[in-house]
Amino acid sequence: MASISLRNVKKTYGKNAVVHGLDLDIESGEFIVILGPSGCGKSTLLRMIVGLEEISEGEILIDGTVVNRLEPRQRACAMVFQNYALYPHMTVAENIGYALKVAGVSRSERDRRVREVARALAIEAFLDRKPSALSGGQRQRVAMGRAMIREPRVFLFDEPLSNLDAKLRIAMRAEIRRLHRKLGTTSVFVTHDQNEAMTLADRIVVMNGGKVEQVGTPAEIYHRPATRFVAGFLGSPAMNLMEGEIEPDGTFVQDATRRLRLSQQAGHAFPGGRAVLGVRAEAARLVAPGRPDALPAIVDFIEELGASRIVHVDFDGLSFAVATSDNPALIPGDRVGIEIDPRDIHLYDSATGERLEPVTARQTVHP
Amino acid sequence: MEKRVTFSTTAIGLLFAAPMLLLIFVFFYWPSAQALYWAFTLEQPWGGGNRWVGFSNFRQLLEDPIYWQSVTRSFVFGISSTAISMGMALILALLTDRELAGHRLYRSVFIWPYAIAAPALGLAFRFILAPEAGLLSVINRVWPDLWNPALDGKDAMIAVIIAFSWKYIGYNFIFFLSALQGIPRALIEAAAIDGAGPMRRIRDIQLPLLTPTLFFLLIINITESFQDSFGIVDVMTQGGPARATELMVYKIYFDGFKGLDYSGAAAQSILLMLLVILLTIFQFRFIERRVHYK
Ligand SMILES: Nc1ncnc2c1ncn2[C@@H]1O[C@H](COP(=O)(O)OP(=O)(O)OP(=O)(O)O)[C@@H](O)[C@H]1O
Ligand SMILES: [Mg+2]
Numbered sequence: 001m002a003s004i005s006l007r008n009v010k011k012t013y014g015k016n017a018v019v020h021g022l023d024l025d026i027e028s029g030e031f032i033v034i035l036g037p038s039g040c041g042k043s044t045l046l047r048m049i050v051g052l053e054e055i056s057e058g059e060i061l062i063d064g065t066v067v068n069r070l071e072p073r074q075r076a077c078a079m080v081f082q083n084y085a086l087y088p089h090m091t092v093a094e095n096i097g098y099a100l101k102v103a104g105v106s107r108s109e110r111d112r113r114v115r116e117v118a119r120a121l122a123i124e125a126f127l128d129r130k131p132s133a134l135s136g137g138q139r140q141r142v143a144m145g146r147a148m149i150r151e152p153r154v155f156l157f158d159e160p161l162s163n164l165d166a167k168l169r170i171a172m173r174a175e176i177r178r179l180h181r182k183l184g185t186t187s188v189f190v191t192h193d194q195n196e197a198m199t200l201a202d203r204i205v206v207m208n209g210g211k212v213e214q215v216g217t218p219a220e221i222y223h224r225p226a227t228r229f230v231a232g233f234l235g236s237p238a239m240n241l242m243e244g245e246i247e248p249d250g251t252f253v254q255d256a257t258r259r260l261r262l263s264q265q266a267g268h269a270f271p272g273g274r275a276v277l278g279v280r281a282e283a284a285r286l287v288a289p290g291r292p293d294a295l296p297a298i299v300d301f302i303e304e305l306g307a308s309r310i311v312h313v314d315f316d317g318l319s320f321a322v323a324t325s326d327n328p329a330l331i332p333g334d335r336v337g338i339e340i341d342p343r344d345i346h347l348y349d350s351a352t353g354e355r356l357e358p359v360t361a362r363q364t365v366h367p
Numbered sequence: 368m369e370k371r372v373t374f375s376t377t378a379i380g381l382l383f384a385a386p387m388l389l390l391i392f393v394f395f396y397w398p399s400a401q402a403l404y405w406a407f408t409l410e411q412p413w414g415g416g417n418r419w420v421g422f423s424n425f426r427q428l429l430e431d432p433i434y435w436q437s438v439t440r441s442f443v444f445g446i447s448s449t450a451i452s453m454g455m456a457l458i459l460a461l462l463t464d465r466e467l468a469g470h471r472l473y474r475s476v477f478i479w480p481y482a483i484a485a486p487a488l489g490l491a492f493r494f495i496l497a498p499e500a501g502l503l504s505v506i507n508r509v510w511p512d513l514w515n516p517a518l519d520g521k522d523a524m525i526a527v528i529i530a531f532s533w534k535y536i537g538y539n540f541i542f543f544l545s546a547l548q549g550i551p552r553a554l555i556e557a558a559a560i561d562g563a564g565p566m567r568r569i570r571d572i573q574l575p576l577l578t579p580t581l582f583f584l585l586i587i588n589i590t591e592s593f594q595d596s597f598g599i600v601d602v603m604t605q606g607g608p609a610r611a612t613e614l615m616v617y618k619i620y621f622d623g624f625k626g627l628d629y630s631g632a633a634a635q636s637i638l639l640m641l642l643v644i645l646l647t648i649f650q651f652r653f654i655e656r657r658v659h660y661k
Contacts, residue, residue: 050560050564051560052556052560071559072556072559072560073560073561073564077560078560079556079560081556081557082551083551085553085554085555085557086557087558087571087572088576089556096565098558098561099561099562102562102567103562114648131394150561150562202463237492
């Protein structure tokens with residue numbers, strides 16, 4: 001177990017900056033998930049921690065020691081690769097035991113520990129097989145076993161579940177969580193699947209374009225997205241976002257027919273500012289059309305999810321989703337009203353994408 | 368619907384294949400048939416065409432210690448030059464694979480020697496290895512007469528082995544490099560994380576995964592050393608001194624064209640052909656059976 005600290009870490013390939021000055025502190029025993037769209041530098045970050053990629057600038061510390069110049073083998077981190085990277089010419093047992101063999105552990109000791117790990121992962125039956133004779137899920141387990149056997153200070157996972165089918169992915173997710181509870185090893189897990197991130201993480205690091213957008217618990221990230229990017233990235237459906245002006249009296253104006261009352265504070269804090277207003281689909285309510293303070297809209301289509309449904313409505317070209325658990329008798333083309341509680345409104349600066357705090361300071365975070 | 372003129376596919380196919388078939392026939396089957404004919408017949412001493420003699424040409428050959436010496440020499444030559452060129456090529460490829468900057472350049476630079484015709488290569492090496500004026504003349508200045516391929520059979524053998532190995536280093540290098548590049552980077556990285564240093568990774572990961580390539584090149588190199596060595600030997604040593612570099616393929620030429628013993632030479636070439644066929648079959652069988660890692 002170990003803590004990890006990143007201090008102003010940068011990575012450039014030639015002239016191309018990929019990670020821009022990243023700061024992050026990971027506590028010992030924490031399960032951190034790095035979440036972000038494709039190409040945002042998640043793998044690069046992970047590879048810098050494990051030592052496969054040089055750090056262009058800044059420092060990485062493991063347990064308080066700067067590891068910038070250390071070889072991967074000196075960092076005592078274990079990594080699970082997306083494609084597992086099992087040694088194709090070795091049996092499962094040899095794959096799992098390879099690190100011990102390199103370390104010069106005796107054969108009998110090695111066998112004993114390989115068995116132990118194999119038992120924990122329920123892959124004892126395959127120990128003599130080559131990886132090519134295993135299913136995706138079994139290979140995944142072998143890759144985990146190979147990482148576990150070394151009792152590393154840190155586990156690093158680079159989208160380890162993305163090659164599995166949906167059912168197996170959920171099962172493996174639970175297994176990884178269970179293993180983490182049992183071993184308590186500091187873990188950094190990279191994914192672009194937000195469900196994976198929400199269910200696994202103690203804390204989520206949301207990255208975009210080589211920068212950290214937000215670090216927080218899954219609840220914090222969900223309920224108080226720190227930037228417009230995070231607001232639009234997390235949640236299914238993603239948060240509804242619309243751009244408009246904040247008037248001095250605290251009214252958000254999207255267009256002539258759509259005005260939303262914000263708190264008095266907002267008007268004082270950002271008079272005449274352009275802002276992006278965000279509302280989660282489950283925070284908006286469908287009401288009869290023409291109600292004062294409700295935004296007029298037209299039903300576009302309805303997504304049936306069984307227990308609930310998502311009504312997609314149209315604001316003159318801007319699409320807006322409302323989640324509801326009752327069963328409104330609506331058909332596409334119907335006129336409806338959308339009511340939004342000012343407390344459920346998130347506001348972001350339209351230029352910088354930063355969250356505008358005063359408006360939403362009263363909001364409670366549900367852990 | 369678009370209308371299309373259709374031809375009989377067989378006729379068209381044959382038409383396209385014809386030039387190549389003709390080439391193969393003229394330059395391969397016909398000479399082979401001719402060689403077979405000579406190998407099993409003997410020219411009458413006083414003219415009057417060839418007489419069928421069955422296996423007697425072969426029997427004579429296999430009882431001839433001079434023939435066996437050329438076989439031994441061919442194997443010495445083949446094994447040493449294969450070991451040298453594959454070994455060097457592997458080292459170069461491993462170094463190149465680690466530091467990829469400019470690998471495109473290496474690729475083309477290293478394939479050039481292979482493209483040089485054997486006689487030209489032989490000529491170049493004759494100068495390079497000349498005892499009086501070549502690069503190795505330095506040795507002779509320190510230890511007079513230590514290096515003299517024109518007189519010393521061992522030196523001559525070393526000279527042709529060096530020349531031949533040099534030619535094949537590039538060829539082997541290309542195969543090794545592309546095989547190395549075919550090994551997923553993540554495997555090497557996983558091994559590095561597992562604690563293996565560069566040498567250990569070569570031994571445990573890269574070399575085992577190169578075995579199909581190693582084996583393929585081994586057979587190719589040995590086969591080529593039996594055949595492609597002719598030009599180099601002819602230009603550098605003419606099989607001398609005192610037959611010290613008379614390899615199987617050179618002896619065929621020498622007996623046939625210098626000694627005018629067509630039947631003996633033909634029998635030798637049939638034996639050499641059998642040897643090459645055997646190696647090739649072995650290679651195919653082995654490659655088919657080899658586990659392919661996926
Ligand atoms: N060796 C390299 N040379 C140049 N650019 C690179 C190199 N490796 C990665 N990049 C660039 O760095 C950026 C981040 O890559 P990275 O692999 O970290 O993304 P990622 O967040 O892991 O994406 P994904 O979710 O698709 O795996 C990408 O824009 C990529 O093109
Ligand atoms: Mg990645």
